Amino acid sequence: MLKVERIAVMNLENAIRGARNPMNSWDRMDSYTDPQGNTVLGPNDLGLAIRLCSAGTDHRKFLRQVLVSMDITAPLYWWKEFDTYKVGTVANSTSTMHKIHAKPFSLEDFSTDHLTEPSLAVFTQWVAYLETVRLRYMENKDKAHWYDLIQMLPTSYNQMRTVTLNYEVLANIYYARRAHKLEEWHTFCDAIMELPYAKELIGACGGKTE
DSSP states (O other): OOEEEEEEEEOHHHHHHHHTGGGTOGGGOOOEEOTTSOEEOOHHHHHHHHHHHHHOTTTOGGGGGSEEEEEEEEEHHHHHHHTTOOTTOEEEEOOHHHHTTSSOOOGGGBOOTTOOHHHHHHHHHHHHHHHHHHHHHHHHOOHHHHHHHHHHOOTTBEEEEEEEEEHHHHHHHHHHHTTOSSHHHHHHHHHHHTSTTHHHHHHHHTTOOO
């Protein structure tokens, strides 16, 4: 299970303006902001952006200036792979260290969508036991029970992080992960291509990423 919410794309118009700096071609800019506050790329600017993306990483530096913020909820086993992408990303996560005991455990806290029926039955018992341990900790604040929670927590536990990255990082992720065996990566790659002008810009990168 993976969910992407509260998406904001920023600085697109400034990034395009900067892409015109080498040729002093600002007079050809035809982008504008619509009444909803969204940047609309005109034919001149969109054409330039696509050509730069097609030319490779040395030419599409402007993608690094198109910033994206989003909330991602995903299991810990997915976050372990996402953490490969350290350059150009910032994330603030909900804390298992400080808040693991703050609410009762339930199946909805975990990604169980691919478990077989026998495994789901066993896992349901596991979650029930985690809740028993949590109640013990809440009763006496014995750190031993807290350690039980931390060390017994399955990697299917869902964590939400607010992530900031840019279109260049997203291009790298898209071409590296779109055929990954984890369905969570397919969901995330689909979300990438729904961003403004991602089909045109990231699509034009054609897998030629850093």
